[in-house]
Amino acid sequence: MLDPQRLSIHQVTLPPSLATPAFVELLARHRVPATSLWREKTRAHGVAATARLVADHGIALTGYCFAGLIASPDPSEAAAARDDVRRALDEAAQLRAPCVVFVAGGVDARDRDIAAARARVLDGLAELVPHARAVGVRLALEPLHPMICATRSVLSTVKLANDWCDRLGAEDAVGIAVDTYAVWWDPEIGREIARAGARICSFHVSDWLADTQDLRLDRGMPGDGVIDLAGLRRQVEEAGYRGHVEVEIFSQRNWWQRDPDEVVRTIAERAQVAL
Amino acid sequence: MLDPQRLSIHQVTLPPSLATPAFVELLARHRVPATSLWREKTRAHGVAATARLVADHGIALTGYCFAGLIASPDPSEAAAARDDVRRALDEAAQLRAPCVVFVAGGVDARDRDIAAARARVLDGLAELVPHARAVGVRLALEPLHPMICATRSVLSTVKLANDWCDRLGAEDAVGIAVDTYAVWWDPEIGREIARAGARICSFHVSDWLADTQDLRLDRGMPGDGVIDLAGLRRQVEEAGYRGHVEVEIFSQRNWWQRDPDEVVRTIAERAQVAL
Numbered sequence: 001m002l003d004p005q006r007l008s009i010h011q012v013t014l015p016p017s018l019a020t021p022a023f024v025e026l027l028a029r030h031r032v033p034a035t036s037l038w039r040e041k042t043r044a045h046g047v048a049a050t051a052r053l054v055a056d057h058g059i060a061l062t063g064y065c066f067a068g069l070i071a072s073p074d075p076s077e078a079a080a081a082r083d084d085v086r087r088a089l090d091e092a093a094q095l096r097a098p099c100v101v102f103v104a105g106g107v108d109a110r111d112r113d114i115a116a117a118r119a120r121v122l123d124g125l126a127e128l129v130p131h132a133r134a135v136g137v138r139l140a141l142e143p144l145h146p147m148i149c150a151t152r153s154v155l156s157t158v159k160l161a162n163d164w165c166d167r168l169g170a171e172d173a174v175g176i177a178v179d180t181y182a183v184w185w186d187p188e189i190g191r192e193i194a195r196a197g198a199r200i201c202s203f204h205v206s207d208w209l210a211d212t213q214d215l216r217l218d219r220g221m222p223g224d225g226v227i228d229l230a231g232l233r234r235q236v237e238e239a240g241y242r243g244h245v246e247v248e249i250f251s252q253r254n255w256w257q258r259d260p261d262e263v264v265r266t267i268a269e270r271a272q273v274a275l
Numbered sequence: 276m277l278d279p280q281r282l283s284i285h286q287v288t289l290p291p292s293l294a295t296p297a298f299v300e301l302l303a304r305h306r307v308p309a310t311s312l313w314r315e316k317t318r319a320h321g322v323a324a325t326a327r328l329v330a331d332h333g334i335a336l337t338g339y340c341f342a343g344l345i346a347s348p349d350p351s352e353a354a355a356a357r358d359d360v361r362r363a364l365d366e367a368a369q370l371r372a373p374c375v376v377f378v379a380g381g382v383d384a385r386d387r388d389i390a391a392a393r394a395r396v397l398d399g400l401a402e403l404v405p406h407a408r409a410v411g412v413r414l415a416l417e418p419l420h421p422m423i424c425a426t427r428s429v430l431s432t433v434k435l436a437n438d439w440c441d442r443l444g445a446e447d448a449v450g451i452a453v454d455t456y457a458v459w460w461d462p463e464i465g466r467e468i469a470r471a472g473a474r475i476c477s478f479h480v481s482d483w484l485a486d487t488q489d490l491r492l493d494r495g496m497p498g499d500g501v502i503d504l505a506g507l508r509r510q511v512e513e514a515g516y517r518g519h520v521e522v523e524i525f526s527q528r529n530w531w532q533r534d535p536d537e538v539v540r541t542i543a544e545r546a547q548v549a550l
């Protein structure tokens with residue numbers, strides 16, 4: 001049973017047609033205390049206007065999602081991508097979000113050497129640390145599911161995120177986002193969550209549907225799938241995490257088709273039984 | 276450049292409509308020296324008849340695919356599944372296949388504890404070892420991609436396969452099948468292939484398409500995707516593997532729609548440039 005004050009609902013969970021003002025009002029109406037904002041929508045509404053909107057409604061931010069994709073083997077492409085991450089950090093500071101969710105970037109057909117892609121991302125992160133530190137926003141390294149390694153993220157495990165954090169030596173500026181959907185299958189997950197400890201700055205929750213039909217947009221509502229969500233939550237809390245539990249469901253065929261009030265009501269109910 | 280004598284083409288790579296006799300004649304016509312047979316088709320044609328067919332055409336078997344799915348939390352279901360694996364081992368012996376590809380089984384909605392599912396599979400394997408030893412056929416533990424962990428296999432990494440082999444202590448009866456499609460994303464893969472060493476009894480090859488559209492049936496022809504196939508082959512060979520390179524492509528939208536001769540010709544060409 002999750003304390004309702006610890007619930008956060010990620011903006012992407014609601015139908016894409018729902019604009020930011022209507023989304024923030026929806027959360028306030030249901031007394032959901034926190035959210036993680038989707039960067040594209042925030043920029044569409046305006047960063048300053050969005051910052052005022054969430055402040056006026058008393059909604060806390062648990063994250064700003066996302067920036068990264070810095071794995072390119074082309075140096076000028078990679079530099080431009082890093083500049084964009086710096087802008088995202090600035091935006092997050094303006095929004096008073098504690099972290100920017102960092103998505104590494106995938107493998108490039110121009111260079112199939114995945115170890116080299118990982119090395120480029122780690123080098124790029126080292127260059128971003130000073131800016132994150134300067135604006136007081138953490139980069140939340142988010143391991144993503146191996147099935148989107150080619151297109152989105154060569155950071156595929158919490159172990160690799162921990163290894164990178166060890167190398168970066170910047171615990172004040174770099175943390176780890178643990179997403180149940182991305183990590184539940186990992187035989188090493190218990191050990192690596194314990195190792196992550198205070199690095200865990202974000203805990204994202206959705207369920208894995210047994211009949212999953214899409215590699216990105218078919219996540220399940222907590223309780224509808226096969227992940228032991230309560231078990232994973234216990235592990236991050238045993239590792240010291242005391243922050244919000246952020247429900248983040250990309251669901252093109254189901255929840256994005258539903259009435260927004262129904263989606264939020266369902267999440268609040270499931271938080272009492274499935275988390 | 277792969278020595279053509281080391282090429283094996285898995286039966287599932289050809290369109291599902293192609294019956295076993297036509298498939299074996301196709302391989303012989305193109306002088307492909309080896310194959311791995313799909314169990315369902317072998318049983319449809321008859322095990323004894325298939326054994327005669329491959330022997331008459333001088334085709335070697337590199338595997339028999341597949342058996343397993345022993346993860347059920349219901350003891351009688353799990354026992355029935357183990358009996359079926361024993362039958363598959365008997366069939367493989369009759370076919371003179373060196374190994375049965377072992378697919379662990381997924382997570383059951385009746386018991387979301389994935390660690391418990393893994394423990395059940397390991398216990399079940401221990402019960403199967405005597406039969407594998409008696410018939411002289413190895414169980415080739417095949418780690419499958421984490422994206423099919425829920426439905427097909429809680430054995431998700433080569434590290435876990437190595438851990439299980441350590442626990443089983445039955446190197447004569449249990450090996451590991453390394454499939455590029457399942458393992459290419461793994462940050463630990465180099466280390467774990469080296470650790471596997473002589474356990475590697477099968478090397479399966481297909482490519483990861485950047486625009487993959489299905490969780491099981493959208494594998495790519497070597498050279499069409501982002502996997503460093505030559506690099507992975509070098510790693511298994513440095514670990515001591517000297518067996519066949521088995522091309523195994525489940526491709527509903529592309530290669531299963533093509534003329535069988537074109538599929539085999541393309542594989543033979545790609546073996547010279549992409550493996």
